[in-house]
Amino acid sequence: MADKKIVSIEDRIPQLKQARKKKANRRFIIYLTLIIMLILIIVYMQSPLSHVNSITVEGNEMVDEETIINYSSVGFDESFWNVDTNDVMEKIEQHPEVRHAEINRSWYNTFVIFVQEYERVAYQKDGDYYYPILQNGDKIDEVQLNQPREDAPLLHGFEDEMLQRIAYQLSQIPESINLLISEIYWAPDETNRERIRLFTVDGQEVIGVVSNFASKMSTYPSIASQLSDDIDGILHLDVGAYFVPYEGEDVEETEELEFDEEV
Template identity: 90%
Template sequence: MADKKIVSIEDRIPQLKQARKKKANRRFIIYLTLIILLILIIVYMQSPLSHVKSVTVVDNEMVDEETIISYSKISFDESFWNVDTNDVMEKIEQHPEIRHAEINRSWYNTFVIAVQEFERVAYQRDGDYYYPILQNGNKIEEVQLDHPREDAPLLHGFEDEMLQSIAYQLSQIPESINLLISEVYWEPEESNRERIRLFTIDGQEVIGVISNFSSKMSAYPSIASQLSDDIDGILHLDVGAYFVPYEGEDVEEAEELEFDEEV
């Protein structure tokens, strides 16, 4: 049997000391790194580097970025990490045209605000100015226009309840059809308070009712394509769908023209 080499405790002591020294050095480096990181964090939090540097707004179309940032009440002199994002979102959603807002931190000093706006479905004149009407029927008095824009029809005579109803109906119409509508008049009758008269950009006059307006107007393009350019009259989309030429039209058969429509 081979003789086993016996290492005395005296020979092992230097090795143990070296191992302990390496372990102590590792601990020292770890502790020193943590202390340096803590100092850097404290310096960062107390310095202008921790302040909000920029705010970016995305997905806004009608409300400008400066207005949204103003509503957010974010200060560029405050700490980036002290900003209450939930509070910021609530403040932005106080703007009448903002349906929903989300805010996210980007890097170490930038906020990104994403918004969802209420759709502008019409304009209405009040005094010397025209005001946007949102899909929820609210009139945006903060926006005063000298002339209505061409991205939505102009409303005439609508009161609060009916204004909300027509705004909702307009929001349900495809944009391609909504852009064809030039003006809408509320013309209530004793037997029908929802009666409306509208004019399209292609020169048609249409009679309808508010409650089924969006579904009836969905058939308008196919019906309008069947109308003769030589005959002027009124297209009725209130009950059924039929066309009545104006009196005095030079038409061989000035009869009511009916259309097959599924609405």
């Protein structure tokens, strides 16, 4: 049987002391690191470095950055960590053109605000000014324009429920088709309260109804391409799709033209 090597207690004492020393050093380094970090945090919180330094806004197209920052009520002299982000989002969403807002912290003193705006689908004149109409039918009184922009049609005579309904329909139309519409008039008659009359940028007059306006207008480009430039008249997109020339046109061209809505 081989002799086992026996290590005496005297030989083990230096090893135990060395292990305890290393353990004590590691513990000291950990404690020192924590103390230094605590000191740095205290210094940071008490210094201007902890104040809001910058705010950036993303996703906005119609509402300018300064307006959104003003609505947020975030001040550059307040603590970055004391800002209630939920409260900030609620304040920004009070702007009539902001549909949704989010705010995130970036680095140690920067806020990034993301906004989703309601779409401007039309303009309507009230008094001496033109006002944007949003996809939910709201009129933005804060925006007063001397002339309507060309990015959406001009509405005439729409109010309350009918304004909301035509705004919704316009929000369902592709932008490429919406840009073809110049003006829309609410023109109810004895048989149909939803009747509307509109003019396109190429001078075409169209009769339609509010309830199916979006789906009917989706066929307009293909139908308009079949119309002759030499014949003036009214394109009906209310029931079916057909073209009626104005009175006084050449007799040979006065017959109604019907179109397949699937074209």
